[in-house]
Amino acid sequence: MENVGALALLLAFCISLYAIVASVVGRLKRKPFLTLSGERAVLAVWFLVTTASGILVYSLMSGDYRMAYVASHTNRDMPPFYKFAAWWGGQEGSLLFWSFLLSTYGAVAIFTTRRSHRNLLPWVVAILSAIQLFFLTLNTFIVSPFQVLAVDRVVTSVADGMGLNPLLQYWAMVIHPPFLYLGYVGFAVPFAFAIASLIEKVPGDSWIHTTRRWTLVTWLFQSTGVALGSAWAYHVLGWGGYWMWDPVENASILPWFAGTAFLHSVMMQEKKGMMKVWNMVLVSTTFFLCIFGTFLTRSGIVSSVHAFAESPIGKYFVSFLALGIAAVIWLILDRLSYLKSEAELESVVSRESSFLFNNLILLASCFAVLWGTLFPVITEKLSNEKISLDAVWFNRLMVPIGLFLLFLTGVGPLFAWRRTSIDSLRKNFQLPGIGMLIVAACLLIGGMRYPYSIISLSLCFFVAATIVMEFFRGSRAISEKMKIGFVPAVIELTHRNTRRYGGYLVHMGIVLMFIGYSGHPFNQTSIGEVDKGSVMQVGAYTLKVMDLTEGDTPNYQWETAILDVSKNGQHIDTLEPTRRFYKAAQQATAIVALRSRLNEDLYINYAARTGNKATLQAYVFPLVDWIWIGVLVLIGGTLVALIPAKVARSYARTEVVGMAKKNATPVTNEA
Amino acid sequence: MKRSLLFLVLVAAALAQTESEIESDDVKRVGTHIACQCGACSENINCNMSSGQCHFCKPARTKVYKMQRAGMNDDQVIASFVREYGQAIFRADPNSFFWVVPYLSLAAGGGILYFVIKRLRGTKGLTPATAGPAIDNDPVLEKYRAQIEKDTDRLD
Numbered sequence: 001m002e003n004v005g006a007l008a009l010l011l012a013f014c015i016s017l018y019a020i021v022a023s024v025v026g027r028l029k030r031k032p033f034l035t036l037s038g039e040r041a042v043l044a045v046w047f048l049v050t051t052a053s054g055i056l057v058y059s060l061m062s063g064d065y066r067m068a069y070v071a072s073h074t075n076r077d078m079p080p081f082y083k084f085a086a087w088w089g090g091q092e093g094s095l096l097f098w099s100f101l102l103s104t105y106g107a108v109a110i111f112t113t114r115r116s117h118r119n120l121l122p123w124v125v126a127i128l129s130a131i132q133l134f135f136l137t138l139n140t141f142i143v144s145p146f147q148v149l150a151v152d153r154v155v156t157s158v159a160d161g162m163g164l165n166p167l168l169q170y171w172a173m174v175i176h177p178p179f180l181y182l183g184y185v186g187f188a189v190p191f192a193f194a195i196a197s198l199i200e201k202v203p204g205d206s207w208i209h210t211t212r213r214w215t216l217v218t219w220l221f222q223s224t225g226v227a228l229g230s231a232w233a234y235h236v237l238g239w240g241g242y243w244m245w246d247p248v249e250n251a252s253i254l255p256w257f258a259g260t261a262f263l264h265s266v267m268m269q270e271k272k273g274m275m276k277v278w279n280m281v282l283v284s285t286t287f288f289l290c291i292f293g294t295f296l297t298r299s300g301i302v303s304s305v306h307a308f309a310e311s312p313i314g315k316y317f318v319s320f321l322a323l324g325i326a327a328v329i330w331l332i333l334d335r336l337s338y339l340k341s342e343a344e345l346e347s348v349v350s351r352e353s354s355f356l357f358n359n360l361i362l363l364a365s366c367f368a369v370l371w372g373t374l375f376p377v378i379t380e381k382l383s384n385e386k387i388s389l390d391a392v393w394f395n396r397l398m399v400p401i402g403l404f405l406l407f408l409t410g411v412g413p414l415f416a417w418r419r420t421s422i423d424s425l426r427k428n429f430q431l432p433g434i435g436m437l438i439v440a441a442c443l444l445i446g447g448m449r450y451p452y453s454i455i456s457l458s459l460c461f462f463v464a465a466t467i468v469m470e471f472f473r474g475s476r477a478i479s480e481k482m483k484i485g486f487v488p489a490v491i492e493l494t495h496r497n498t499r500r501y502g503g504y505l506v507h508m509g510i511v512l513m514f515i516g517y518s519g520h521p522f523n524q525t526s527i528g529e530v531d532k533g534s535v536m537q538v539g540a541y542t543l544k545v546m547d548l549t550e551g552d553t554p555n556y557q558w559e560t561a562i563l564d565v566s567k568n569g570q571h572i573d574t575l576e577p578t579r580r581f582y583k584a585a586q587q588a589t590a591i592v593a594l595r596s597r598l599n600e601d602l603y604i605n606y607a608a609r610t611g612n613k614a615t616l617q618a619y620v621f622p623l624v625d626w627i628w629i630g631v632l633v634l635i636g637g638t639l640v641a642l643i644p645a646k647v648a649r650s651y652a653r654t655e656v657v658g659m660a661k662k663n664a665t666p667v668t669n670e671a
Numbered sequence: 672m673k674r675s676l677l678f679l680v681l682v683a684a685a686l687a688q689t690e691s692e693i694e695s696d697d698v699k700r701v702g703t704h705i706a707c708q709c710g711a712c713s714e715n716i717n718c719n720m721s722s723g724q725c726h727f728c729k730p731a732r733t734k735v736y737k738m739q740r741a742g743m744n745d746d747q748v749i750a751s752f753v754r755e756y757g758q759a760i761f762r763a764d765p766n767s768f769f770w771v772v773p774y775l776s777l778a779a780g781g782g783i784l785y786f787v788i789k790r791l792r793g794t795k796g797l798t799p800a801t802a803g804p805a806i807d808n809d810p811v812l813e814k815y816r817a818q819i820e821k822d823t824d825r826l827d
Contacts, residue, residue, distance in 0.1 A: 360777070387765050
């Protein structure tokens with residue numbers, strides 16, 4: 001079986017190489033049969049990579065312990081769910097997973113655009129195949145998932161495997177990597193179309209319209225993946241941290257920042273024909289940051305709680321990144337004249353400017369995180385000194401930037417395109433602005449003394465108020481005009497322009513997440529060793545240890561503390577924090593007990609047991625639930641933005657008076 | 672004999688470290704400068720992996736707490752660990768470059784943005800929207816502008 005898998009990968013490697021050559025030669029020599037065979041080659045690669053993936057998954061599920069990867073990442077007693085997840089649980093498998101997703105994305109992209117973009121398709125095929133070739137090189141020649149265990153050249157097997165890292169045996173961790181990968185890999189498609197358009201010097205912005213939904217879906221996957229990782233850290237690691245600025249976490253957020261900047265900036269090109277160079281730079285940056293993120297987690301260049309071990313693949317990633325970045329820079333510089341802006345910026349106080357500021361702050365965030373991630377490595381190289389750079393330092397750096405971004409989230413959408421009058425500013429900002437000041441005053445009078453929390457909550461009110469006002473004004477107008485109720489009017493309004501109002505919902509999701517972050521300074525902690533029958537206090541909660549139980553399963557041993565929770569003398573709940581000790585990996589993990597409410601979470605970790613004493617780490621985390629609610633709203637908003645608008649539009653791009661009319665693009669499509 | 676035993680128990684109770692004591696802010700402040708030596712990670716001893724029960728970190732935090740109780744300041748505690756484990760155990764605070772570079776790049780980005788806006792504005796200066804009454808009063812331009820506003824508003 002493993003030989004068939006390895007052969008499939010080798011064939012996929014060869015066919016990817018053929019796809020590049022056939023597509024490029026076919027396009028340059030105007031040989032349609034060659035370009036068509038290049039497209040078919042992508043489908044063949046998909047079939048072969050899927051076959052290889054199927055063989056690996058079968059080996060994992062059936063427990064073929066002759067294979068090194070299976071022996072390293074599964075064991076007999078693991079539930080099938082986690083055996084399947086072992087596909088992306090290790091270095092080799094995760095790289096194969098990359099290839100599988102890329103080949104699937106490539107096949108879908110080529111199939112759906114086969115008639116509409118004949119001129120771009122050969123280049124799209126060549127670019128996607130070049131990326132595929134890189135990953136297949138790693139999978140075929142450097143870190144093959146199909147290596148077998150052997151002693152003196154005789155294939156052997158082990159009785160049982162080492163199992164998946166126990167920390168990864170959690171439902172969110174099973175779906176977190178696929179979502180993140182779908183986001184990482186997905187950006188290859190908009191990137192390929194952008195570069196193909198640049199190579200072909202295609203007039204207009206067809207690559208943007210073609211890839212708008214790809215970009216949005218990919219961004220949605222990235223956002224969901226990052227949020228799932230955050231939820232995993234909160235629920236599994238045992239101390240309630242939902243974001244610790246770990247290098248691997250940072251690797252996931254870097255392309256998200258750049259992708260978010262691109263999603264905003266691209267609107268300027270669609271509507272005004274501006275920022276063409278910048279959008280090329282952003283879509284390329286996002287893609288290369290996806291590759292860079294993969295490099296960070298796999299090269300061992302940075303240490304992390306969940307990075308893969310140091311491996312030889314780092315230099316290949318560096319070479320691929322260097323080549324790719326150099327090629328893109330050359331292409332952009334060579335075709336600068338084709339990327340000229342079609343319009344002028346009329347006013348500094350306009351939607352266009354707000355997008356520019358938004359881009360500045362998002363990229364500054366991206367750079368700051370990148371800098372913080374690499375700073376320990378750079379310092380060690382330059383001064384041979386190791387430094388400690390934990391979440392506290394990152395928070396000091398990132399919180400002010402984040403708050404400014406939150407401010408722009410509220411301000412930006414309320415500026416009109418082209419220019420905004422003072423009257424309009426007053427109309428849009430007066431009430432939210434006054435409300436924001438009142439909220440800040442109330443918080444201060446109420447005794448809150450954490451400046452960042454006060455600023456954050458006040459800004460949350462400001463942004464939420466501006467969004468609610470936008471919905472209210474539009475819905476009221478529709479309600480009066482169509483003589484329908486307010487709720488149907490809200491739905492009608494949203495359906496008329498799903499992109500705009502979906503975007504507002506996404507912003508509302510961000511606001512709710514910031515409400516959650518604002519609770520952080522009010523966290524309360526109590527750690528203690530508690531006898532059976534004794535109590536400990538955390539915040540307003542009293543925890544009484546009723547019993548300490550233990551048990552055994554084939555996969556792990558467990559210990560549970562049964563706790564009676566009371567507040568103000570009233571019993572309110574019974575919680576059962578658990579510890580598991582996984583036999584194969586010889587590693588303990590926590591299954592925390594959580595009492596989650598909108599105002600605060602009571603979070604208890606059963607850290608250790610000594611005789612009849614339980615070491616309990618109890619925390620009260622205010623407002624954390626709002627982070628997860630915000631994520632759900634963000635996902636919902638993105639899905640709304642993906643729904644085609646009710647009113648299909650077709651109209652000429654707006655020109656700024658006095659600009660060259662010949663540059664105007666005749667049609668944009670909304671649906 | 673009973674008195675001696677009672678004394679010993681009292682001393683032991685006084686010296687015993689509770690979990691919350693070794694998790695105090697004072698201990699953690701020093702802990703950020705001492706690297707975990709478990710061999711499986713490169714965190715500092717405040718690391719929460721293994722629910723804070725790591726075989727190196729927990730005793731190390733206990734030791735820090737004891738040294739602090741004995742009157743040693745942060746530098747002395749760290750120096751003691753360096754003497755025992757070598758310089759490799761020390762983790763310094765980031766220098767000012769950590770702060771300066773991101774904010775400097777933000778400022779540089781702002782500068783670039785200024786020039787971008789200036790360039791996108793063409794020959795016009797960076798004047799606010801309300802400036803230029805002559806343009807605002809031009810009925811022909813106003814007609815165009817209303818049409819443009821209508822079009823772009825629908826595009827959002």
